[in-house]
Amino acid sequence: MNTGANATLECQQRLWAIAAKATHWPYVSDVVPGMNNLTILFDPLATDGAQLAEKLQTAWDADLISQKAGRKIEIPVIYGGDSGPDLEQVAIHTGLSPAEIVKRHTAAEYIVYFIGFQPGFPYLGGLDPKLATPRRSEPRLVVPAGSVGIGGSQTGIYPAASPGGWQLIGRSELQLFDPGFNPPTLLQPGDRVRFVASEVLA
DSSP states (O other), X not given: XXXXXXXXXXXXXXXXXXXXXXXXXXXXXXXXXXXXXXXXXXXXXXXXXXXXXXXXXXXXXXXXXXXXXXXXXXXXXXXXXXXXXXXXXXXXXXXXXXXXXXXHHHHSOEEEEEEOSSTXXXXXXXXOGXXXXXXXSSOEEEEOTTEEEEEBTEEEEOSSOEEEOSEEEEEOOOOOBOTTSSSSBSOOTTOEEEEEEEEEOO
């Protein structure tokens, strides 16, 4: 199920509501909300895909909105220096000083729209539009775990070391993913996140 190109909180809330219902449908084994889309894993030998699609459409037309408030979670971040090697580049692009970027980045309350790209990676809505910065033209082969980045109009955190092209402005020691946890991801769709500057090295 795909709803379009631009993510909005209202759209994500509708997807969360449908996901909560679809989790209890017969023969559905997993439901994964994404950006403007919902992936449903089901047993094709036990249920008909076309009928499942009709149920999804009916749920979407019902205009359900998830009312869950989500948890409030603070994430300590070291901004700049080796922890945020692209902070200066973001400053150049936006015309703001590094100190102003940190101020604006920590002032907002973000909403976890969905988890994707890698286990535990939160895509966060609520970035100040003046901080929006395109991804790097050449992605890094290795982005350290805990790196906080800006990619276009979104901000997020890398739970594990991986290749990546977001502009890195800081890093956190907070562990976002552990397969031994239940659930294994610290952040969940609907959670509210605030970044707290534990140190600024710019």
